Amino acid sequence: MQLPSSFSVTSTSLTNKIILITGAGDGIGKVAAKSFAAAGATVILVGRTLAKLEKAYDEIEAAGHQQPAIYPLNLESATEKDYDDLCNVLNENFSRLDGILFNAADLGERTPIANYSVSAWMRCMQVNVNSPFMMTQALLPLLEKSENASLLFTSSSVAFKGRSFWGAYAASKAAQENFMQTLVDELEGTSRIRANSINPGATRTKMRASAYPAEDPTRVKKPEDLMPAYIYLLGDASLGVTGQAFSY
Ligand code: NDP
Secondary structure: OOOOOOOOOOOOOOOOOEEEEEOOOOHHHHHHHHHHHHOOOEEEEEEOOHHHHHHHHHHHHHOOOOOOEEEEOOOOOOOHHHHHHHHHHHHHHHOOOOEEEEOOOOOOOOOOHHHOOHHHHHHHHHHHHHHHHHHHHHHHHHHHOOOOOEEEEEOOHHHOOOOOOOHHHHHHHHHHHHHHHHHHHHHOOOOOOEEEEEEOOOEOOHHHHHHOOOOOHHHOEOHHHHHHHHHHHHOHHHOOOOOOEEEO
8 A cells, every 4th residue: 555655653643533443452453552542542442352452551551642441342242232332431431433443353264165164154254244334333423423533444355356265254354345335335425434444464463373374474564564554544644535445
């Protein structure tokens, strides 16, 4: 992805922004949470492992950034009511929401369709497709209260062309792209909310290591390298950019 030459991240790139990040306890999500906070945002850390969220919280606080918030939520089991509760809690504490990074994902199985376990397929679809749908729907009223809300969906190269053994993960990422496009088309002209997707490409995380166990991780870029693009797309520097699929 080519960033505008005039854009560079500063400590005020996301000032006054309240941004929710799913999967904020590890990998790209954790680095995003810390980087957004360093760029001035108040971050809401959503994830399923409380200890990891607390560690991210402590690191952000120790760095002297805006105090974050923690909201433990298992996206595999979360129901419509859980998302409504999330909306109510955020409304009481923040009154609005300026951005969401849909980052959490389930890798599913790496196996042929013929052998794919139905429960693994369902779990992957629940975390990667149904959860972003339910969260978006529940939080739209809070996003509408923002002057310029930005949603960023996390894609993958298999979203654009399916690949052997990537089963539910590939289908889920394609569905997420399509969901983003539908949302943008519906909101155009009636809402200030915009949405884009980004395919981070090969990035040094636990998920990457699990998908490519034989790969030398030092040959793969770090989550930190992605952050200018993420901050650009969630901040006002990208106002007017919507409905786009970016790839790293
Ligand atoms: P990681 O596995 O390192 O992190 C995934 C995060 O999602 C973790 O914090 C994990 O929580 C959370 N998560 C998973 N399942 C659930 C759940 N049921 N409820 C709540 N949280 C959950 O992955 P990456 O950082 O690599 O991936 C981030 C995004 O980037 C994903 O959308 C992925 O598909 C995408 N991506 C990554 C690539 C790469 O090379 N790394 C390439 C292309 C796309 P916990 O830590 O508690 O398990």
